[in-house]
Amino acid sequence: MSQFDNVSVVSKANVYFDGKCVSHSITLADGTKKSVGVILPATLTFNTGAPEIMETVAGSCRVKLAGESEWTTYGAGQSFKVPGNSSFDIEVAGEPYHYVCHFG
Numbered sequence: 533m534s535q536f537d538n539v540s541v542v543s544k545a546n547v548y549f550d551g552k553c554v555s556h557s558i559t560l561a562d563g564t565k566k567s568v569g570v571i572l573p574a575t576l577t578f579n580t581g582a583p584e585i586m587e588t589v590a591g592s593c594r595v596k597l598a599g600e601s602e603w604t605t606y607g608a609g610q611s612f613k614v615p616g617n618s619s620f621d622i623e624v625a626g627e628p629y630h631y632v633c634h635f636g
Contacts, residue, residue, distance in 0.1 A: 539558045585634040
């Protein structure tokens with residue numbers, strides 16, 4: 533999805549890992565919550581509360597979910613699922629990774 537219409541946007545950015553990940557929280561008209569953001573080149577570990585689907589908008593990344601030993605690469609148009617109360621490692625090299633995080 534390249535655009536979200538009729539949304540509420542939190543104007544203050546969520547800044548993580550000393551600015552290596554920056555996102556904005558949005559709420560759709562039906563109450564669905566998402567975040568849209570960018571991760572700069574780095575290797576980071578994220579913890580989840582709710583289940584997440586990370587949709588790749590641009591760029592690419594390698595991901596290793598908690599409990600897995602292999603990394604998987606995702607590019608534009610691809611997504612990966614992360615269970616709730618879990619974690620994942622993400623590696624971004626080269627160009628920034630643009631994403632939409634779908635919660636729940």
